[in-house]
Amino acid sequence: MTTATAPYIDFDGQYIAGAWRPGRLGRTGVDTDPYSGTTLAEIALANEADLDEAYRAAESAQHDWAALLPAERTAVMLAAVTIMQDRREEIIDWLIKESGSTRGKAELEWQLVHAITAEAASFPNRMTGMILPIDEPGKESRSYRQPLGVIGVISPWNFPMYLSHRSIGPALALGNGVVVKPAEDTPITGGLLLAKIFEEAGLPPGLFNVVIGPTSEIGDPFTLHDIPSLISFTGSTGVGRRIGQLAMQAPRIKRVALELGGNAPFVVLDDADLDDAVPAAVLGRFLHQGQICMSANRFLVDASLHDEFVERFVAQVEELEYGDPHDEQVTIGPIINQKQLRAHLANIDAATKAGATQLLGGAPDGQLLPPHVFVNARHDNPIVQNETFGPIAPIVSVHGEQDALRLANATPFGLSSAVFSRDEERARRFALGIRAGMTHINDHPVADTPTGPFGGEKNSGIGRFGGEWIIREFTREHWVTARHQSASYPSPYTRGGGTRT
Template identity: 50%
Template sequence: MQCYSFNNAQYIAGKWIQGTSTHVIKNINPFNQATILDLQAASTIDVDAAYAAAQKAFGTWSKTDAIARKNLVERVADIMSKRRAEIVDLLIQESGSTRLKANIEVEAALAIIRESATFPSRLLDSKLKSPDPQRHSWVYKKALGVIAVISPWNFPFHLSMRSVVTAIAIGNSVVLKPASDTPITGGLLLAKIFEEAALPVGVLSVLAGSGREIGDYFVEHAIPKLISFTGSTEVGQGVAKIAVSGAHLKRVALELGGNAPLVVLDDADLDLAVELTVMGRFLHQGQICMSTNRVIVDAQIYEAYVEKLIARAKQISFGDPTLEATLIGPIINADQVAKIKEIIHKAVSKGTKLALGGDIVGNVIPPHIFIDVDPKSELAQEESFGPVLPVIKARDEAHALELANDTRFGLSSAVCTSNKERGLAFALSIDAGMTHINAISVADDPTAPFGGEKNSGLGRFNGHWILEEFSRTHWVTIDK
């Protein structure tokens, strides 16, 4: 089995063709700066072509037998399993994933694909009890139509696959726009896999293009029925505004930013709390929406926790993402490095105590830990999306809960305690879509609802929740 090759081509209506934009996407390895691919970007002309093909394909694919769609999804899983090492290597090269993170991402994608294989048989019609004895009442569940997917660069393969395979399994067609930093693992790689699995022409197209050139047009276009967006809150709010206020009203599924707290209560196992902190914050350089963005620690154990945390963090291996031991690899690009440097500089200039730092070399930023952080500071309130951790002291449990909820975000969260009942009560008081007791804030399960509250998004992914998002309900009555 040969490895996939990627040339200067987009995947539109079942054909590999060059994009029609004058802009060229420079696809660069974030660790060694080697050129992976120069890709002629897609233009609005390509967007029109992809949507037209998707609309045409939907008419047939939505009527395809459920078993045929299930078989297609299972073929995708089989291909992925056989090409696992190849996909892992591509993620390391293109997205700066460490080997650990790349394997986690592939496993997550496989899990959602296997779950999606059950979806064709779960889109069920149902009969209602009619108040009129002379009429029958039915509810029909149908595929929605053309789904537009906009995916990010941090977990490009999984977060693209999560929407794409779900939509296709149900009977929708898809046009996917991956992030420009990860056009292969976020898009073109999926096209290769579905093409190998014999997906009918037009059911999936992939367009890599500049947000400035095709972003708004991609969302406001007349054809897509739903926009599935994963990315920053600011961009997501713009997507939602276009989707619901334009001439063509459409649904949105938004998975946005986070400011996940890890709360360490006074009865916590400190060694466990430290390990949860290290993995929850520094996995994939902190470039995860669910990443532990701040730690809130009860004053009674604060000093002991900080001492253990700093000692453990000094052992973290950072640098070359191809090495098995590396936990922190490169930041995705120079712009993101500059943003993180500015966050660190601002915190230091305002007198925040930097308990652990280090030299930034290229795109690799070693772990930076700030202690005694003001909970109202920008460092504590905003998502850094990097290996920067603020540690905040809470007076007691009530104050810890107040601090945990003091954010405009509400995606993921975690609490560490030796008392499970106490942990559950605390978890249910956090204003977030997800909370994990004695586990890291980074977690995903294809059968569990994934999503957030407040400025962290709208809707839920995975399981029957995503079935509702990506399908439509049609009520029909008929006389007896």
């Protein structure tokens, strides 16, 4: 952040129709630091009338925005890129104190947000149409690509700024209006901070709106509202199912882009290089306390390497520091809230009762939970079958490649995955056998880029984010034909007059 740039302030309400104002619900939400418990903001919450105003503002502003020249929309996106660079430290600080990000994770998230904004700046010039072949003389067939209109975004708390902005940035660049409902734990980094950035970048008022309110008040109406053409949701499979059902029940059926839960297998084949596999396993599980949908949720290690893998893995995990996320030496920060912490403790208890052996662990300190490592976990153990979303690592011994592939696919989820082998061709064949949207060879499964097709299979979601894929998700194709000369229609349709039968 440059010395001339004053920090953003006044995160105490909604951003609707280009105005910062309190919500009308008559209740206040308290935004707290999950490590210290310090109050960061008290926000006057929105009700359904606020939501309606936000959608109508986005619809009204979208038409003129879509009509701008591509270079004009690109200029706003590039201005936002520059602001993000100037405010890098300010953004990182907010990510640390609101979402419990460690310094390293917050820096990574800033990089992702910055990168997707720069990528989105190219989108106005990539909304290409097509002239299609047609077997009719004197007629032309065209496909036009147009904005959807207004897109509703519901984002989670774990990577709040990035998982909001990977929808917001592309949607705006492609000529859409946006309304975002950020997670109640991260209203600033998930929405209000982006609103400040785009306001400073010169985005027309009303085009981007942030509504912060309880799900009980504005959750279902957010999807059921008549204006949005698409709902982009990142979160749990259960909530995603609900949004998909509501999207079909709404008076105006709408599209959905759903990035849901995961249960990523981290597979170590019998020829894997443990010098590569073990550090990747530690990062892939414990980055951001395991609170990532792509986290390595279960380790499937060939029996021939199992004991050595466990020994090395435990040794490296024991060296991880947990505590104040502002401390650059800390790699594991706080769990986001007490509800999540209670769920982790229940998972740990269930794992032990189901026969798993705990090698590392410890009691929580406030919302800090030390890393937990289990072995002797059968594949039906709850910590193997469920997405734990915390610093809990189960290691499962497998017997050969086919056993590993069978267990990798023995889940209703299919988001990310990883496989380690010295033979890259073998690993490629194995990767293609996994029913998942993404597989990473000799690397951890927590990977995302602004140009890759990010998304899942099975119960992990519908649609793809990134690059050409998000352009297709957030636009519509309009088929238009044009006849350049008189047609020769069949004679029954061209006779003059008419007869009554």
